[in-house]
Amino acid sequence: MALVSAREPVYQRLADLLAGLIQARALQPGDRVPSVRAFSRQQRVSVPTALHAYATLETRGLIEARPKTGFFVRAQRADALREPRVAPARPRITDFAGLDPLATVLGDSSHPGLVPLGAAVPSGALLPAQALNRTMGVIARRLGDSSLAYDVAPGSDALRRVLARRSLEWGGRLVPDDLVVTNGCTEALSLALQATCRPGETVLVEAPTYFGVASMLRDRGLRALPVPIDSTLGLDPRRVEEAMRRTRVAACLLIANFHNPVGCLMPDDRKRALVRLLAERGVPIIEDDIYGDLQHEGSRPRCLKADDLDGGVLLCGSFSKTLAPGYRVGYIAAGRWHDRVLALKRSQSLASATLPVLAVADFLRNGGYDRYLRRVRRAFRDQVARMREAVAGAFPEGVALSRPQGGVVLWCEIPGVAAMDLFRRARAEGISIAPGPMFGPQGGFEHCIRLNCGHPWSDRIARSVRTLGRIAHELQARGGRANGGAS
Amino acid sequence: MALVSAREPVYQRLADLLAGLIQARALQPGDRVPSVRAFSRQQRVSVPTALHAYATLETRGLIEARPKTGFFVRAQRADALREPRVAPARPRITDFAGLDPLATVLGDSSHPGLVPLGAAVPSGALLPAQALNRTMGVIARRLGDSSLAYDVAPGSDALRRVLARRSLEWGGRLVPDDLVVTNGCTEALSLALQATCRPGETVLVEAPTYFGVASMLRDRGLRALPVPIDSTLGLDPRRVEEAMRRTRVAACLLIANFHNPVGCLMPDDRKRALVRLLAERGVPIIEDDIYGDLQHEGSRPRCLKADDLDGGVLLCGSFSKTLAPGYRVGYIAAGRWHDRVLALKRSQSLASATLPVLAVADFLRNGGYDRYLRRVRRAFRDQVARMREAVAGAFPEGVALSRPQGGVVLWCEIPGVAAMDLFRRARAEGISIAPGPMFGPQGGFEHCIRLNCGHPWSDRIARSVRTLGRIAHELQARGGRANGGAS
Structure with missing residues (x-):
């Protein structure tokens, strides 16, 4: 019982x-798990407690009850699937044909009529709305x-x-003086880019990466140098080194912890190697750590910033994925760009909303x-896990699925299906x-x-996932006919 | 009684x-005003009502009671003073000697130990904190x-x-679709500059102008073309025309209503002439209307935006000077730059804090x-008025004072006194x-x-004004000695 x-x-x-x-395959799909009674004896807990544990596993889709027989490990079909391929080195530019998917996905995120699988937002039902709003009221x-x-x-000093x-x-x-409070992680990233890069310069980014990055770079007149990532280990320092041999880079913008959209976690040795590599070349790292608190198992991962010795890492984060998207409470620890970032924050938005910042500070402080x-x-x-299944x-x-180690999103590759068509047809059927x-x-x-998995x-x-599957089948069949079967 | x-x-x-x-000099300094009793008879109101009116005028520094004699019009010493001179055409660049007055003035604004005459902020005691915070709680x-x-x-649609x-x-x-909600007026101005100007271009501004403008221009790599204003009528369109003959201008950033720091109001004919002039030349106007709701007398002034026929005016405003600085609720109506501003807002800060925006919307809507x-x-x-006196x-x-027609600030020119010295010495004595x-x-x-007049x-x-006066006298005397009497 030490556990x-x-x-x-x-x-x-x-x-x-x-x-x-x-997960360790010690119990495999189809295996029978101990009866509730046996499990309660083994673990020296009451039968209701054992039953509660089994019910939890059922909810999580890991076991299933077969009437009058007992509980069995469910086939995890997702485990049999491959992971998405690394991005091609020379992707085609997509023609969005007059549709702005960014505006659509963001705008749809608060549309109650649409199934919310688009924007990466947690369900309000999971968030501590009452506690936070009450805290804000008390502070007010x-x-x-x-x-x-x-x-x-x-x-805020308190935050x-x-x-x-x-x-x-x-x-x-x-230390507190290392930090500047921002209007969400978005403003933190935007300030970091402005502090480190001048128009016309190039920023190394992961491919794929968070869609806001492309807009931010465009708005600042910056060029993107996308480097493909491994779907389990994230960005490979060797690829970064290689890319930088060909192109002069003003900064790197990276999501090492629970990458968006893939969900992977960069191992610590890669993190250290990356920070060392870029410090040697004097290239700042803008670290987007917005999902860092959301590991699915184990302990909180290290940030790139942890290995930063010369102030070259600008750590950006927020509480938009964990506590309150609409409070707009973010932060940046900008290392040797601190003074510049502070001046930019003052001249561009002066301050963040006072009460939401104080409420978050209080919530963090009181445990x-x-x-x-x-x-x-x-x-x-x-x-x-349920979404994967x-x-x-x-x-x-042929569908390939990422194995997110944290965060709220899942990345799927569906051979032969044009994602923009799937997006449009899904939206027409009420699914974002x-x-x-x-x-x-x-x-x-x-x-x-x-796919956003932020909702219970x-x-x-x-039903929506089944609908997406049906549309994908239809698109694949049509595409298959059109392409003579090639996908 | 129709009045x-x-x-x-x-x-x-x-x-x-x-x-x-x-004000119309129908009653002049030293004149006796009717007795309370006489006034109550004349106006057919009760004696307490008349007394209340007189007490109000006393508070406003307009009349004074002389024991056993009655009420008299106070000498308005400020009326005898001249107004500040128009800025010199070729100002010297000030050496701030390592001190950042912007950061200091802003940072000091929430310092309870300092007399708050620095930042242009209204006193919390005047603001409807309880009503607004309660509204926010109800909405939450x-x-x-x-x-x-x-x-x-x-x-927010509602806002x-x-x-x-x-x-x-x-x-x-x-119409609602003309507007984008921003993080205060500061973000609105910043978005407007980004939408209309490219780095290296020149922005025509008033001299003097709001101190945030200089930082914003510097941050964007923009040049300022300052055009001196008249201390009563604001910017003269003829000066603008002349300045633009010599220099190519990408945009004008103007404060037509209750100018900061002078407080003047541009007359409607100047407004129309300016909008016409700049529309003819295809130069956008970024209008900072943050003080527009704060006229001291009469009705709400027109905005430059009212005369905008081709979407060339980007109107920026907020509720930071009227309702709640810390709520950070601002807006922009960006005319033909609307789509660009919307995209920039999305990529740079995504959203403003939800609940403060909804609380302000509700407060506005319910009267x-x-x-x-x-x-x-x-x-x-x-x-x-009290500050002027x-x-x-x-x-x-020799001190010259502006005659603000709205807003919360007063502009003073003190010949022979170096403002930076006065600023430093005042701060050392606890006055911002x-x-x-x-x-x-x-x-x-x-x-x-x-001087900020936002506090009762x-x-x-x-006492602080007397202290400032003493320091100014000392500095003037010293400067007079140093300069052989020249000021």
């Missing part, structure tokens, strides 16, 4: 124990008149202090955030998805889509 | 009536989970609808804003002011300071 810590409900730990055995009353005052950049303390978790050692994170990490892990069951043969070409700063990913699994979502 | 509308307290209207007579509870959702740009409706007040005819504005306009008017009484001879050189995009204004008049402020 069961005092802070975690017992049934949860037991469920995790069995889930671990299933306590501050009275001064609750309306500007929180001029660098922004910067708690962020500095939390930096220990990812291997950092920030609410950690309790909440444990719950939401598990939810996202389970939702991603559902896609594996519904999509045409994000088409692959959005994630290629220079196009590509024509056969990929990203439901019949509505299950 | 007294049902919506205004009677005493207030009566006070305004007398104030108008004083009503929305529940979705209160945390992104309010992706263009932002854009009420802003469109209110545009009728300043001569506009906006609370208009009731509140009537109160705060009067407060600002009175505070500016106090400065006239305490500052060295804004030194003139901050307001010159290319320096200048070495003998000017801006108090002994503390009165």
Whole structure:
């Protein structure tokens, strides 16, 4: 029973124990798991606790009850699938044909009539709305008149202090003065690009990468140098070195932790090698760590910033994926660009909204955030697992799926299916998805889509995945006919 | 009694009536005003109402009681002073000697130990903190989970609808789709500059102008072409025409309504002439209307945007000077640059904080804003009047004062006194002011300071003005000795 810590409900730990055995193939699809009664005896817990653990595993899609026979490990069809291919070296530029998928996907994210598989947003039902809003109300009353005052950049001391303390978790050692509070991670990234790059210069990015990056680069008159990533290990430092031999790079913008859209986690040795490589060449790294707190298993991953010795890493993050998208609370630790970033923040937006920042600071400080994170990490892990299974069951043969190690999104490659067609037809049937070409700063990913798994699994979502599968089959058949069977 | 509308307290209207007579010199300094009893008979109001009106005029510094004699019009010493000179054509660049006055003035704005005459911020005591925060709480509870959702740009329908409706007040005819919600007026101005100008281009600005403008231009790699303004009528279209004959201009950034730092109001014919002139030359106007709702007398002034026929005016505004600096609720109606501004807002900050935006929208919609504005306009008017009198009484001879027609700031020119020295010494004595050189995009204004009048008049402020006067006298005497008497 040493595994069961005092802070975690017992049934949860037991469920995790069995889930671990299933993941390690110690229990294989079709295997019978111990009866509830036997399990309760083995683990020295009550029958209701054992039952609760089994119910949890059922919800997570890992085991299934067969009437009058017992519980069995479910076939994880997704496990049999390959992972998406690395992006082609010379992608075609996608013609969006007058449609702005970015505006559509973002705009649709708050549309209650659409199934929300497009934008990477967590379900409101998982977020601590009541606790956060109540905290904000309490702070507003306590501050009275001064609750309306500007929180001029660098922004709230309280938030910067708690962020500095939390930096220990990812291997950092920030002090409050290292940080500037921003209007979400988006503003942090935008400030970082402005501080480090001049118009006309080139920024090395992952391919695929977060779709906001391409717009940001375009807005600043910057060029993108996309480097394909491995779908499990992320960016390979050797590819970076090679790319930089051919092209002069002003900065790198990277998502090492739970990459968007793929979900992979860069191993620590790659992180260290990358930071060293770029420090040697004097090239700053803009690190987008917005998903860093959302590991599905194990401990909080290190940031690239943890290995930063010369202030060359500009760490950007926010609470938009973990706590409150609409609070717009983000931050940047900009290393040797700190003063420049601070001046830019002042001149471009002066301050972030005072009360949301203070509410988040309070929530982080009082321990609410950690309790909440444990719950939401598990939810996202389970939702991603359910989505993987559902896609594996519904999509045409040959579909490839990423194996996200954190975060809320899943990346699918569907050979022979034009993602833009799937996107358009899905939307016509009330389903929002994000088409692959959005994630290629220079196009590509024509056969990929990203699915948001931020919402609790439901019949509505299950039906939608089946609908996506049907459309994908139809498109594949049509494409197959058109292309004489080539995909 | 036709003057007294049902919506205004009677005493207030009566006070305004007398104030108008004083302003028109129908009642002159030293004149006795009717006794309270006589006035109550004349105006057919109760004695307490008449007394209330007189007390109001006393607070506003317009009349004074002489024991056992009655009420008399106070000498308005400020009226005898000249107005600040137009800026020199070729100002010297100020050497800030390692001190960043912008960061200092902004940072000091929330410092409770400093007398707040620096940043242009209204006192929290005047703002409807309780009503706004309560509104936000009610909305948060009503929305529940979705209160945390992104309010992706263009932002809240509710706010854009009420802003469109209110545009009728300043001569506009906006529809909700013309507007994008921003993170305060600062972000609106920053987006407007990015949408209309490319690095290296030149922006025509007023001299002096809001200090944030110089930083914004520098951050974007833009050049400033400062054109001196008249201290009563603002920018002269003929000067603009002349300046543009010599220099190619990509945009003009102007504050036509209650100019910051001077407080003047551009007359309607100048506004029309300017808009026509710049439309003919295809040069966009970025209009900073942040003080537009804060007229001291009469009706809401027109915006330049009201005369815009070809979408060449980008109107920027916010509620930071009227309702809630820390809510960061601003907007832009960008005319023919709308799509570009929308894309920039999405890629740079994605959304503004949801709940503060919705709270402001609700406050505007339910009529609370208009009731509140009537109160705060009067407060600002009175505070500016008191500040003018106090400065006239305490500052060295030769001081020149602007006559603000709206807003919260006063512009002073003190011959022979180096503003940066005054700024530094004042700060050492616990008083925050804004030194003139901050307001010159290319320096200048070495003998000017801006005083914030956003706080209710108090002994503390009165003492501070006397302290400023003492320091100014000392600096002038020293400067006089050093310069052999020249100022």
